Amino acid sequence: MDDLFSASTRERSFQNAPLAVRMRPNSLDEYVGQQKAVGKGSWLRAAIEHDVLSSVILYGPAGTGKTTLAHIIANHTKSEFVEVSAVTGTVKDLRRVIDEAKTRLNTYDRRTILFIDEIHRFSKSQQDALLHAVENRTVIMIGATTENPYFEVNSALLSRGRVVELEHLKDEDIATLIERALEAPQGLNGKFSADEDTVKTICTLAAGDARSALTTLELASEIAVTRPDTEGTPAPAAGERYPITVDDVKIANPRRGFTYDKNGDMHYDIISAFIKSMRGSDPDATIYWLARMIDAGEDPKFIARRIMIHASEDVGNADPQALLVAHAAFKSAEVIGYPECRINLAQAALYVCLAPKSNACEASIDAALADIHSSGLREVPSYLRDRHRPGSDEYGVYKYPHDYPEGWVDQRYLPEGLERGAFWRTRPQRECTEVAADNFVPRCCSWHVRSPLGYHEKRLYFDSSGRLV
Numbered sequence: 001m002d003d004l005f006s007a008s009t010r011e012r013s014f015q016n017a018p019l020a021v022r023m024r025p026n027s028l029d030e031y032v033g034q035q036k037a038v039g040k041g042s043w044l045r046a047a048i049e050h051d052v053l054s055s056v057i058l059y060g061p062a063g064t065g066k067t068t069l070a071h072i073i074a075n076h077t078k079s080e081f082v083e084v085s086a087v088t089g090t091v092k093d094l095r096r097v098i099d100e101a102k103t104r105l106n107t108y109d110r111r112t113i114l115f116i117d118e119i120h121r122f123s124k125s126q127q128d129a130l131l132h133a134v135e136n137r138t139v140i141m142i143g144a145t146t147e148n149p150y151f152e153v154n155s156a157l158l159s160r161g162r163v164v165e166l167e168h169l170k171d172e173d174i175a176t177l178i179e180r181a182l183e184a185p186q187g188l189n190g191k192f193s194a195d196e197d198t199v200k201t202i203c204t205l206a207a208g209d210a211r212s213a214l215t216t217l218e219l220a221s222e223i224a225v226t227r228p229d230t231e232g233t234p235a236p237a238a239g240e241r242y243p244i245t246v247d248d249v250k251i252a253n254p255r256r257g258f259t260y261d262k263n264g265d266m267h268y269d270i271i272s273a274f275i276k277s278m279r280g281s282d283p284d285a286t287i288y289w290l291a292r293m294i295d296a297g298e299d300p301k302f303i304a305r306r307i308m309i310h311a312s313e314d315v316g317n318a319d320p321q322a323l324l325v326a327h328a329a330f331k332s333a334e335v336i337g338y339p340e341c342r343i344n345l346a347q348a349a350l351y352v353c354l355a356p357k358s359n360a361c362e363a364s365i366d367a368a369l370a371d372i373h374s375s376g377l378r379e380v381p382s383y384l385r386d387r388h389r390p391g392s393d394e395y396g397v398y399k400y401p402h403d404y405p406e407g408w409v410d411q412r413y414l415p416e417g418l419e420r421g422a423f424w425r426t427r428p429q430r431e432c433t434e435v436a437a438d439n440f441v442p443r444c445c446s447w448h449v450r451s452p453l454g455y456h457e458k459r460l461y462f463d464s465s466g467r468l469v
Contacts, residue, residue, distance in 0.1 A: 023181050094130065383395055
């Protein structure tokens with residue numbers, strides 16, 4: 001309950017709050033970015049403006065405005081707004097809030113909006129405690145999470161609301177927030193200036209995170225104030241501003257804060273992009289996504305395992321050497337570790353990226369497994385069976401290939417019901433391009449031919465002028 005000193009206490013708390021908190025907007029008109037989620041004509045914006053919100057889960061990376069949206073809803077709604085942290089809240093706390101909401105609804109006909117920050121941290125029992133209250137609209141739930149709700153939130157709870165995904169802010173959105181913070185009375189109040197390069201540096205380092213950008217700006221401003229004392233730089237004259245420089249920003253935030261969660265969506269998205277880039281034979285993209293994983297401290301053995309899989313899955317016998325290179329990279333990662341093994345990983349990734357591609361191995365084993373699962377039992381032909389048992393003399397005649405010229409003889413090895421080509425299929429001809437230094441662009445034509453030695457691949461290489469090399 002508020003008392004005589006509540007207002008002054010809140011004012012002092014607000015003044016001492018971080019810049020990111022002080023700059024939190026109070027209305028949708030002040031809200032920057034997320035046009036897809038809350039732009040003109042969006043469902044969420046209309047629901048907030050008309051105060052007809054139903055349960056919703058706000059999903060997105062840190063610093064994209066999930067908590068800010070919740071506070072805007074709190075400012076707009078005529079309902080009671082209650083905030084619960086999933087970190088400290090218990091089932092008992094939830095039941096108390098729900099009981100109060102039920103009383104409020106039945107006695108005063110006043111709804112309750114329940115905001116749960118980091119809802120993915122709620123246990124199953126805590127989430128289950130919400131189900132009935134959300135279903136009968138005793139409370140309108142707003143959940144905020146950085147983790148994929150389809151994996152981290154009960155499906156029963158998801159079905160009772162709507163998921164709204166927020167994305168990383170664009171650099172121009174971050175720049176708007178910075179310029180606003182420099183001038184706003186609740187921000188830096190016009191005491192500091194930042195040129196275009198400084199603002200651009202903050203945007204780059206923030207990587208779409210508004211909270212990170214404002215925190216960097218605040219720390220950089222504190223560094224700028226100390227410069228006259230530590231470096232002998234003259235303090236600004238009366239009425240002039242302290243300049244925030246690029247160097248101040250880099251001291252405040254020495255490295256770019258790329259989002260990367262080893263167990264979250266970003267982890268799987270980046271490894272997926274890495275694999276698809278190798279499959280698509282794009283060396284620049286392959287190296288970029290590899291660098292993103294290395295920079296984030298991804299387990300090098302995990303990366304090497306993915307390269308090994310790719311070497312068989314997408315290169316296969318089009319270049320059998322690829323698997324050996326990938327395996328060597330794995331052993332290097334295992335023995336050497338970071339930072340040196342980054343070179344081994346880059347070498348292997350580029351090798352399999354630029355190698356000719358064939359998925360015939362994967363396709364053939366998967367087709368064979370599918371046949372085994374769907375067909376009846378196929379007997380081993382008698383002449384292929386083990387001869388070290390009584391009665392084997394009655395088996396059919398096995399033609400020993402080495403008894404024939406060139407070590408090969410035409411003989412059926414498949415069981416009845418299957419014919420050659422059932423699983424092993426190759427393209428009659430294909431073409432691949434690999435990019436090398438000095439604009440040298442070799443082209444490779446490859447095809448599979450049948451000989452007394454079986455099927456094997458032939459390849460011819462041509463330079464950029466079409467000459468055989």
